[in-house]
Amino acid sequence: MRFALVGFGFRAAAIHQVSLALPELECVGAVVREPGRRELPVLAFGDLAGCIRDARPDFLVIAVPRSAAPAIVTEAVAHGLPVLTETPPAADLPGLRELWSAVGASGLVQVAEQYLLMPAHAARLAAVRSGIIGTPTQVQVSSTQQHHAVSLIRGFLDAGHAPAVVRAVRPVAPLLDPLDRQGWTDNQELKPATTTIATLDFGEGRSGLYDFTTGQTRNLLRFRRLLVRATHGELHNDEILHMPAPRTIARTALARRQSGHDLDLSGFDTENITLGGEVLYRNRYAGQRFNDDEIAIAALLDAMASWVRGEGPPPYPLAEGAQDHVLALAIEEAADTGEPVTTTVEPWCAPA
Numbered sequence: 001m002r003f004a005l006v007g008f009g010f011r012a013a014a015i016h017q018v019s020l021a022l023p024e025l026e027c028v029g030a031v032v033r034e035p036g037r038r039e040l041p042v043l044a045f046g047d048l049a050g051c052i053r054d055a056r057p058d059f060l061v062i063a064v065p066r067s068a069a070p071a072i073v074t075e076a077v078a079h080g081l082p083v084l085t086e087t088p089p090a091a092d093l094p095g096l097r098e099l100w101s102a103v104g105a106s107g108l109v110q111v112a113e114q115y116l117l118m119p120a121h122a123a124r125l126a127a128v129r130s131g132i133i134g135t136p137t138q139v140q141v142s143s144t145q146q147h148h149a150v151s152l153i154r155g156f157l158d159a160g161h162a163p164a165v166v167r168a169v170r171p172v173a174p175l176l177d178p179l180d181r182q183g184w185t186d187n188q189e190l191k192p193a194t195t196t197i198a199t200l201d202f203g204e205g206r207s208g209l210y211d212f213t214t215g216q217t218r219n220l221l222r223f224r225r226l227l228v229r230a231t232h233g234e235l236h237n238d239e240i241l242h243m244p245a246p247r248t249i250a251r252t253a254l255a256r257r258q259s260g261h262d263l264d265l266s267g268f269d270t271e272n273i274t275l276g277g278e279v280l281y282r283n284r285y286a287g288q289r290f291n292d293d294e295i296a297i298a299a300l301l302d303a304m305a306s307w308v309r310g311e312g313p314p315p316y317p318l319a320e321g322a323q324d325h326v327l328a329l330a331i332e333e334a335a336d337t338g339e340p341v342t343t344t345v346e347p348w349c350a351p352a
Contacts, residue, residue, distance in 0.1 A: 001024060001026070001058045001059070001305040001308060001309065002025075002026050002027075002028045002055070002057045002058050003019075003026070003027060003028070003057050003058060003061055003301075003304075003305075004027065004028055004029045004030065004031065004045075004051050004055050004057035004060055004061070005027060005029070005030040005031070005042070005060075005061050005062075006030070006031045006048065006060055006061070006062040006063065006064055006072050007031070007032065007062065007063040008030045008032050008040055008044075008063075009063065010181070011063045014294070014297065015063065015301070016041065016042065018290070018294050018297045018298050018301065019301060021285070021288045021290075021298070022298060022302065024302075024305060025301055025305055027042050028042070028043065028055040028056070028057055029042050029043040029044070029045055029051050029054075029055035029057070030042050030043070030044055030045070030051075031044075031045045031047065031048050031051050031072075032044050032045070032046070034046075043055060048060075048075055048076065048079075049079075052079055052081060057081070058082070058305075059081060059082040059084060059304060059305070059308050060076050060081055060082070061083075061084045061085075061112070061301075061304075062084070063086045064086070066086075066089075066091045066095075067091045067095075069085050069086065069089060069090065070089070070090050070095055070098065070099045072085075073085050073089070073099065073103060074099070074102045074103055077102070077103040077108050077109065080108070082108045082109075082110070082304075082307075082308050083108060083110065084111070084112050084300070084301075084304045084315070085109065085110070085111055085112065086112045087111055087112060087147050087148065087321060087325075088111075088146075088147045088321060088322075088325035088328070089109070089111055089318060089322060089325065090322075092329065093326065096322045096325060096326065096346075097346070097347065100318065100319075100346075100347050101347070103318070104318060104319070104347065107317075109317070109318040110304060110307070110314055110315050110316055110317060110318065110321075111316045111317070111320065111321025111322075111324075112300055113147070113148070113151050113316045113320070114293070114296035114300050115144060115148050115151055115152055116151060116152065117295070117296040117300055118292045118295065118296045119256075119270055119273060119281050119283065119292055119295055119296075120238070120256070120273070120292065121152065121226070122280075122281045123254055123256075123273035123275075123280040123281035124156075124228070124235055124238075125155060125156060126280040126281060127235060127240060127254065127275055127280055128156055128228055128230070132232075132233070132242050132275075133228065133230035133231075133232050133233035133241075133242050134230040134231030134232030134233065135230055135231045135232075136156055136157050136228050136230045137157075137205050137206055137207070137229055137230055137231060138157075138206070138207045138209070138227075138228075138229040139152065139153045139156045139157050139207075139208050139209070139227070139228050140208070140209040140211065140225065140226070140227040140229075141153055141210060141211070141225070141226055142211035142216070142222075142223070142224070143216065143217070143224035143225060143226065144212070144216075144217055145212045145216070145217065146212075146331070146332075147324040147327075147328040148324075149210050149328075150200075150208075150210070150324045150325075150327045150331075151320075151324045152226065153210070153327075154208075154320075154324065156226075156228050157208065159202045159206055159208075161319070161345070161346075161349035161350050162202045162203060162204075162206075163203075163342060163343045163345060164200045164201055164202045164203075164208075164327060164330070164342070165200075165201040165340055165341075166198055166200050166201075166330040166331055166333075166334045166340065166341045166342070166343070167198065167199050167340050167341075168197065168198035168199075168210075168331050168332075168334035168335035169196075169197055169198075169338075170195065170196050170197075170335045171194075171195055171197070172193065172194050173192070173193060174190035174191065174192060174193070175191060175192075175193035175213065175219070175221070176190055176191075176221055177191050177193070177215055178219070178220070178221065179218045179219060179220060180215075180218060193213050193215065195211065195212065195213040195214075196210065196211075196212050196213075196331065196332075196335050197209075197210065197211050198210040198211075198331040198334060198335065200327060200330075200331075210331055211225075224237070225237065238253060238254040238255075238256070239252070239253050240252045240254070240275070252275060252276060254273055254274070255274050255275075256270065256273045257271040257274070258271070259271055267287075267289065268289060269283070269287065269288075270290075270292070270295065271283055271286055283295060284299070284302075285298050300315055300316075303315035318348065319348035319349070319350070322346065322348050323346070323348070323349070326343055326346060327343060330343050
């Protein structure tokens with residue numbers, strides 16, 4: 001399968017790099033604002049029409065600012081081209097509604113939401129869906145921000161498009177910030193860090209808790225936390241508390257097989273994640289030495305190609321990405337105003 005990128009910033013470059021290791025995928029070009037300004041590892045095009053005409057991609061991957069993405073998505077769909085667009089698919093609620101009105105009926109638009117495809121989350125989701133802790137009732141996420149965290153909450157709860165009542169607060173406290181995108185900062189000065197804490201009530205006993213501190217995705221002085229509470233136990237990060245037999249409470253760990261430690265000379269890599277004797281997750285890309293985000297990107301690209309070929313389900317439809325962002329916007333609004341925000345049933349929402 002041939003795909004083209006729109007944009008070639010940090011995220012697009014990461015997608016391109018991963019694609020080089022996928023034998024069934026080829027990046028055939030990139031649409032950028034100024035094609036001659038810098039050297040790119042692929043053919044550069046100044047407009048989408050020229051890229052489609054000359055590079056003949058089977059689908060597009062759009063990685064541009066959220067304010068610019070909808071117009072490009074709409075143009076691609078007008079050409080009949082399937083699209084995988086970065087998160088979120090539009091900047092605000094009017095933008096989401098306008099985008100859905102323009103392209104929703106086409107069924108051609110997917111969203112590049114990768115968190116549920118990361119090995120640890122994929123294994124946790126498999127464990128929860130096995131029924132070992134019963135029916136999920138609450139999901140708490142403290143690791144990533146906005147729509148990504150909402151995707152995890154909705155995915156583990158299986159909340160679908162249910163409206164939610166959202167409440168939020170934003171305390172500020174000092175925090176050391178030792179890392180950024182470029183690496184170690186070597187800055188020992190404390191900075192004010194804002195923590196957004198929100199509750200999402202989906203009704204029917206289902207709720208979510210969102211807890212995110214500014215820069216937490218890279219600040220290793222904050223734990224990553226995922227908690228799934230359910231009717232028969234709970235999952236906390238990589239451990240499950242459950243009841244395998246009457247009058248028996250068990251704590252069972254998810255074990256990650258990581259090669260390359262000690263005298264294992266096969267190279268550093270993720271192989272699988274197990275729960276007891278059950279394999280919850282197996283890395284399809286073992287041997288590539290991908291980190292978790294790269295594994296998720298690879299899985300997303302492969303899923304997109306499979307869907308375009310008509311051989312697999314859609315990876316993450318526009319309706320799901322739009323719903324994630326609706327709730328993320330509600331969290332921000334509730335935190336800004338100090339008042340509860342109730343989301344509404346949007347045009348893309350599936351019937352309850």
